[in-house]
Amino acid sequence: MTPTPTRLAAGVASLAVLALIATGCASGAGSNGSGDDAPADDATASQEAAAADVAAGSRLAVSLEGQVVVLDAATLEEVASFDSEEFTRLNPAGDGRHVFVTTTAGFQVLDTATPELTDLVFKADAAGHVVRHGGTTALFADGTGETTIFDTDALLDAGGELPEVQTYEAEDAHHGVSIVLEDGTLLTTVGDETSRSGAVALHPHDGHFDEAASSDECPGIHGEGTAQGEAVIFGCEDGALLYHDGEFEKFTAPDEYGRMGNAYVSETSPIIVGDYKNDPDAEGYFLHEVALIDTAAHEYEVVELDGIEYTWRGVVRGPEDNAYILGSDGSIHVLDPATGEITDEHPVIDAWESPAEWQEPHPALTTDGSVAYVADVANDRVVSVDLATGEVLAESDALAAQPNEMAVNIG
Numbered sequence: 001m002t003p004t005p006t007r008l009a010a011g012v013a014s015l016a017v018l019a020l021i022a023t024g025c026a027s028g029a030g031s032n033g034s035g036d037d038a039p040a041d042d043a044t045a046s047q048e049a050a051a052a053d054v055a056a057g058s059r060l061a062v063s064l065e066g067q068v069v070v071l072d073a074a075t076l077e078e079v080a081s082f083d084s085e086e087f088t089r090l091n092p093a094g095d096g097r098h099v100f101v102t103t104t105a106g107f108q109v110l111d112t113a114t115p116e117l118t119d120l121v122f123k124a125d126a127a128g129h130v131v132r133h134g135g136t137t138a139l140f141a142d143g144t145g146e147t148t149i150f151d152t153d154a155l156l157d158a159g160g161e162l163p164e165v166q167t168y169e170a171e172d173a174h175h176g177v178s179i180v181l182e183d184g185t186l187l188t189t190v191g192d193e194t195s196r197s198g199a200v201a202l203h204p205h206d207g208h209f210d211e212a213a214s215s216d217e218c219p220g221i222h223g224e225g226t227a228q229g230e231a232v233i234f235g236c237e238d239g240a241l242l243y244h245d246g247e248f249e250k251f252t253a254p255d256e257y258g259r260m261g262n263a264y265v266s267e268t269s270p271i272i273v274g275d276y277k278n279d280p281d282a283e284g285y286f287l288h289e290v291a292l293i294d295t296a297a298h299e300y301e302v303v304e305l306d307g308i309e310y311t312w313r314g315v316v317r318g319p320e321d322n323a324y325i326l327g328s329d330g331s332i333h334v335l336d337p338a339t340g341e342i343t344d345e346h347p348v349i350d351a352w353e354s355p356a357e358w359q360e361p362h363p364a365l366t367t368d369g370s371v372a373y374v375a376d377v378a379n380d381r382v383v384s385v386d387l388a389t390g391e392v393l394a395e396s397d398a399l400a401a402q403p404n405e406m407a408v409n410i411g
Contacts, residue, residue, distance in 0.1 A: 053371050053386055053393055057411025059112035060366075060373055061099045062382060063088045064401040068101055070115045073368070073408055076382055076396035082110070082117040087359055090407040094132030094152040099407045100139070102127040107139050109155065112409050120155075120162055122148055128175060133226055134182040145170030147178040147188055168202070168209060177224050179232060185212070187232055187243055189221050196221045199234055201243060215241055215248035225263025228270045231295035235260035235274060240293055240300065251293060251300035253278075258302065260291050262312045269321035270296035271337040275312045278302075284354035285311045285362075286328060292337055303340040308333050311354065313364035313405075316372060318387040324372060326365050328352055332372065332385060346390030348383055349376045361402040368408050375403040382406070 058073035068088065069081045089102040093109070100107040101117070106124035110117050125143025132138075132152055139148040147168045154163030170176065174191035181187065186202040186209060198216040202209035220237035227233065231244040239253040240260050253260075253276075260274035274291035286309040293300050305325070314326035322343070323335040330351050334344040355362040364375040371393065374383045380402055384393040 054368065054384070055411040057113070058368065059115065059409045059411070060382065061090050061101075061110060061112055061407045061409075062375075062399065062403045063090050063101075063405045064399060064403060067400060068110060068117065069399060070110075070112050071382065071396060073371075073373075073384075073411075074394065076384060076394040078396070078399075080115045081400070084117070088405075090405045091130035092132070092407045092409055093130075093155060094137055095156050096409050096411070098155050099409065100127075100130050106141070118160075120160075122162065122165075124148070125173075129177040129223075131177060131179045131224060133179050134230075136180040138178040138180055138186075140177050140188075142175045143173055145173040145176060147186070149178075149180055149186070175222070177222075177234075179224055179226065181230055181232070187224075189234070190214070190216070191221065195219070199241060199243070199248070201246070201248075213243070213246060213248055215250065217241065217248075217250040220259065223260075223262045225265035225272055225274075226267060227265050227272050227295050228268055229295070231270065231272075233263050233265070233272050233274070233293060233295070235263060240272075240274060240291065242293070242295060244295060249298065253291070253300075254302055258291075262315075264315045264317050264323055266317040266321045269317075269337065270294055271321075273315065273317070273323040273335070273337050275310075275315065276302055284356070285358055286354045287311065290315075290323070290325075290335070292340055301340070305333075305335075305342070308342070309354075311362060311364075312358075313362065316365045316367040316387075318367055318372065319370055322387075324365065324367070324387055326363055326374065328354070330363075332365070332374075332387070332390070344390070346385060348374050348385055348392065350378055352378065359404075361404040364404075364406065366406040366408055368410050373406055373408060375406060377402045 054074035060071045060073045062069045068084045070079045091100045097113045099110040105121050106127050107122040109120040124141035128142040129140045137152045149166040150163050172192035176189035178188040184204050190198050198218045201213040203212045218236035218241040221234050223235045234241040237259045240251045242249040255278040257280050259277045262275045264273040272293040276289040276291045309328040310325050318324050325333045330349040331345045331347045361377045366373050372385045372387050380398045382396045
């Protein structure tokens with residue numbers, strides 16, 4: 001693979017103003033307890049349980065059609081709502097306070113503590129992936145192939161301005177992703193408008209990046225995740241690509257087409273759980289297998305979930321480094337990555353069907369590490385669940401529309 005031209009620019013980013021209405025609407029909505037007929041003391045007990053499991057001041061941002069809503073993460077009471085674009089994606093900034101709302105202008109900053117949908121925007125043509133790792137945040141713009149890099153906590157100290165950033169621009173624009181390791185190494189994908197082939201590892205040096213390693217063995221590269229010991233995985237259409245200790249390693253799927261597009265990781269576990277699809281022509285978005293990659297033992301296997309169907313939005317890692325999978329039956333299924341076995345299940349919502357398009361609202365999970373937040377699309381609400389016990393902690397009142405994406409900030 002020929003060396004990739006690199007460009008590194010540093011400076012204070014300019015303030016960008018996005019013409020969106022940002023009016024907060026306080027609400028007195030409360031959680032519904034365990035049902036319409038639940039006694040008041042049961043509802044109170046549920047609220048108290050939620051408060052005990054979720055840190056005070058924690059917030060959950062939820063995207064709706066044309067709107068972003070901020071909920072109290074413990075009680076799921078609505079705190080504020082803001083007008084936005086018809087479809088937006090949400091990513092926590094990693095500083096416990098801010099969320100990036102992807103819009104046509106770029107990555108707009110939502111302050112969940114104030115709360116306020118600010119006028120601060122990291123400009124980006126086709127804003128894409130957001131990756132937080134080791135105190136650094138990397139934003140990827142698909143329309144230019146540009147990566148914007150800054151200290152994760154910088155927004156907290158920026159005094160209402162955008163922080164100082166560094167930028168790296170790939171040779172060609174593509175749907176990509178970047179991550180910065182603790183030693184400053186930039187891992188970023190390689191591709192163009194029509195295809196993606198692999199990744200490069202770049203070391204910063206005297207105002208530019210030098211290529212240290214590369215791989216072109218990852219067709220359709222997509223997504224990333226970092227496991228124990230900074231073992232970084234990328235998904236491929238025929239397996240996965242690992243970067244660890246300065247080298248790339250390819251894992252080949254057992255099927256000719258074996259796509260992993262998303263990695264679900266814990267930085268205290270060497271095992272990566274990936275979504276897995278072996279039929280490129282399959283209708284809908286339901287999956288029924290997962291890839292398990294042991295980055296310490298250098299082993300890769302695919303596990304059938306025996307009737308459990310899920311989408312890429314329905315997997316998180318949680319207590320004991322288990323994977324928690326929201327199935328189409330409405331239950332959260334507990335997967336032990338070390339054995340590939342389903343060890344428990346927690347009924348939460350009604351059964352549901354695959355969306356026709358990935359952008360459509362459909363049941364999804366996000367987590368703070370111990371509590372999962374479930375988008376109950378059929379009932380226009382969010383439900384919180386203690387992952388260790390399966391106990392439902394709180395339920396929001398009906399939202400203005402179906403919940404789509406979610407991002408949680410811990411107080």
